[in-house]
Amino acid sequence: MAVTIPFKRELDYEYARCDEVAPNVRRVICKNPSAFTFIGTGTYILGKGDVAVIDPGPVDADHIQAIVDATAGETITHILITHTHMDHSPGTKLLLEHCDAKTYGYGPHGAGKIAEGVQVEEGGDMDFTPDVVVGHGDVIEGESFRVECVYTPGHTSNHICFKLLDDGPLFTGDHVMGWSTSIISPPDGDMKKYMGSLELLLERDDEVYWPTHGPAITDPKAHVRAFIAHRxxxxxxxxxxxxxxxxxxxxxxxxxxxxxxxxxxxxxxxxxxxxxxxxxxxxxxxxxxxxxxxxxxxxx
Ligand SMILES: [Zn+2]
Structure with a gap:
């Protein structure tokens, strides 16, 4: 009997539109649809006034402009990176032409593997290095938001989820997606670590996940259990x-x-x-x- 994962693939969206998807959370989706990105990269804006941006996306001037427009009159103080795939982090350098934010992430591409002495493949964003290296349990504080870092290696060795405190959503990046399973591609991708990172989410009590690709996941534990069963x-x-x-x-x-x-x-x-x-x-x-x-x- 095949495992059924409760995916939701429908998503009504007009590119460049900024939606308030949860209290203190806005999202703009990049027009980079593909077999790996669903309708595109979802970039999140946290807080009001002095704000954080999660994953500016690929190098896409229209998308970066949409983020700048969505935050007109506000200041982007923090850029948080879930991981260094090409549809997540490279847009950071374009966004930094419009703001003076600090960047936060687990480390450069392959950080989790390089620490083990394993060389990782090309294909990641090799140019990104965070200004501030964060690890599991660290809290990033801004004027209008507090974010907990949840280290979730597997999809990549530097993947990190971000929890908006106190009772906001967990931003799951590509670790848990709403429309598809994640690609685990060695050597940087690691199935053992991925399964461990799924188990980690089961120990938590987040009520809703917002992934980079696809709609919100409102039944997180059932979803994660289905992913484990699928593997x-x-x-x-x-x-x-x-x-x-x-x-x-x-x-x-x-x-x-x-x-x-x-x-x-x-x-x-x-x-x-x-x-x-x-x-x-x-x-x-x-x-x-x-x-x-x-x-x-x-x-x-
Ligand atoms: Zn990815």
């Missing part, structure tokens, strides 16, 4: 594929991802590899040769 189901599919004689990830993908287009197979293969790494780590699967996407795998 466990994928693990079982991998075990079944290995049992039936498939030894290469690229050969397993078409049967495991029957409902996705072929253009998404490379991303799917990286996701399968992320689960495979975890199965190897647990000793369920043996990797023959160097642990890599194109390696040969068998059940232990």
């Amino acid at each position: 466990q189901e994928r693990e079982q599919q991998i075990i079944d594929a290995l049992k039936s004689g498939f030894e290469r990830i690229t050969d397993m993908v078409p049967s495991m991802y029957k409902d996705v287009g072929k253009h998404l197979y490379p991303a799917a293969a990286r996701s399968v590899f992320a689960s495979m790494e975890l199965l190897v780590d647990r000793g369920v699967v043996t990797c023959h040769g160097e642990l890599a996407l194109d390696a040969r795998f068998t059940l232990s």
Whole structure:
């Protein structure tokens, strides 16, 4: 029986419009729709007067202008970065042409892996380094907002969620999204850490999540449990594929991802590899040769 995740994909939105989505929270969505971003990157504005911006988005002058227009007469004092993928952090440098804010994040791309001595892939925003490095439990205070940092590695090793205190939403970035599962792509992406970061959210009592992509998640725990179950189901599919004689990830993908287009197979293969790494780590699967996407795998 397949796990059903209660996704909501409908979202009525006209680009550049600023919506007040919760008390003290506004959102402007960038026109960068894709198979990975849904209708685009949602940039959040916290507070009134002196405000914080979460994830300015890609280098997109129209989007940055929309953020500037939405905060006319106000001052952006803080820019918070959930993680350094190209649709989240690169717009920071454009936004900084309009304000004098300080930037906050866990660290540069790969920060969580570099600390372990692992080299990460290209593809992240290598130019971003936060002015202020924040870690789990840190509180960022502005004139009109207080934000708690919740470190959630997995999607990337520097991913952080932001909780608007005291009873505001949790901004989940790409860790938990409203319209799709997250891409976990090694080596910077890490399935073991991702699963740990999902468990972490289950220990919390946030009432609503606002992800970067997609609508609000109003039943957070059910949603997170469904994500965990979905990954466990994928693990079982991998075990079944290995049992039936498939030894290469690229050969397993078409049967495991029957409902996705072929253009998404490379991303799917990286996701399968992320689960495979975890199965190897647990000793369920043996990797023959160097642990890599194109390696040969068998059940232990
Ligand atoms: Zn991302």
